[in-house]
Amino acid sequence: MRAAAATRLRTDPATRAAEKLGAARRVTVITGAGVSAASGIPTFRGAGGLWKNHRPESLATAAAFARDPVTVWEWYAWRRQRIAEATPNAAHAVLARWSQRFEAFTLVTQNVDGLHEQAGTKNVVRFHGSIWRLRCTRRCGAPEWEDRNAAQRTLPRCETCGAVARPGVVWFGEEIPSEAVQAAFDALDCDVCLVAGTSSVVTPAAGLVGEARRRGAYAIEINPEATPVTGGVDLAIAGRAEEVLVEIEKRLSVKG
Ligand SMILES: NC(=O)c1ccc[n+]([C@@H]2O[C@H](COP(=O)([O-])OP(=O)(O)OC[C@H]3O[C@@H](n4cnc5c(N)ncnc54)[C@H](O)[C@@H]3O)[C@@H](O)[C@H]2O)c1
Ligand SMILES: [Zn+2]
The missing domain is CATH 3.40.50.1220 (TPP-binding domain)
Incomplete structure (x- = not known):
């Protein structure tokens, strides 16, 4: 025994x-x-990874953002909301x-x-990177900034030059x-x-x-x-x- x-x-x-x-x-x-x-x-792969039938790999790219920044931001707003509550x-x-x-x-x-x-x-x-950081897509020289507004409804913009801002995360294909x-x-x-x-x-x-x-x-x-x-x-x-x-x-x- x-x-x-x-x-x-x-x-x-x-x-x-x-x-x-x-x-x-x-x-x-x-x-x-x-x-x-x-x-x-939710994890990216496996159960719960889908958002409105999009796969993360088709949203988390610079090309997807260039094509349709509104949808990509909607997805990030949804994730930011989930994370803010976690x-x-x-x-x-x-x-x-x-x-x-x-x-x-x-x-x-x-x-x-x-x-x-x-x-x-x-x-x-x-x-x-961080889902709470944003950067200017025009790379105007404004440093990356913090944005904790989880439920933003419109496209966030760079306060310095007015260009659309992107999430401060590393997308597929990026360094x-x-x-x-x-x-x-x-x-x-x-x-x-x-x-x-x-x-x-x-x-x-x-x-x-x-x-x-x-x-x-x-x-x-x-x-x-x-x-x-x-x-x-x-x-x-x-x-x-x-x-x-x-x-x-x-x-x-x-x-x-
Ligand atoms: N930037 C983006 O929006 C985006 C989108 C998709 C993927 N990615 C990148 O891909 C990277 C790699 O993906 P990943 O591996 O982090 O996530 P993943 O979703 O690919 O994998 C999650 C893993 O966690 C495991 N798991 C599930 N529940 C668990 C638990 N309770 N305890 C331990 N393990 C558990 C699963 O079996 C799975 O292997 C991501 O971190 C992300 O940076 C980024
Ligand atoms: Zn700018």
Whole structure:
């Protein structure tokens, strides 16, 4: 009986993850839309990802915006409204605590919702910008600005030159800000690299965990579904981030 229980404990993935994290000094976490799912923000792919029968890939591009800025802004207004009503969930809370716990901690997120920051996470690298930032489409030189007006009905405009403004996010086909790429790649020299809630199909974010592992990190994935990186990590935990992270944290806390 005791032996069986011990075996079960040893093979419990949350315990394994806690052991690795307990011994880690440098931890890097990569997150995607799945981490915000429990806050009521729909993921892009999978159930709930569609908006008025549009696929996100057909809205989140510069070409779509040039063609039909009103529809693209309507979609963003809808998302901004959902996000404005959302609060961080248990996954955000655990990661915020971990950002204080380890000697070095970096969280690279593809999410534009700002919930990691709202939860108090230190050292967040925003790979895809922020849905609360706007920029001038004419590039008149006005710096990007903050706009928290979730329910705007008309096309927002640049206050300096009057041109239509666009969301300060990275669209498909656009470059990730170079400082974010640099910060993310610097953080891949770590002891544990944990990727949670991303379908890992959008590069370069999808390649980060593999690169961390090549550099010697222990790689963990948390996702209820298999992804292209599942076969390439040391530990794949099939489950929801808001549940699995809490389980890992409990086991970490027991060890002090
Ligand atoms: N700019 C845009 O508007 C836009 C639109 C579409 C996609 N994208 C980009 O594509 C990027 C990559 O997409 P993504 O991977 O973040 O989202 P995604 O929607 O592609 O994938 C979400 C993943 O989360 C998983 N998941 C669902 N619930 C979960 C839970 N409770 N816990 C853990 N995992 C859960 C799903 O299995 C899925 O693998 C996005 O972050 C975004 O930047 C951008
Ligand atoms: Zn302007």
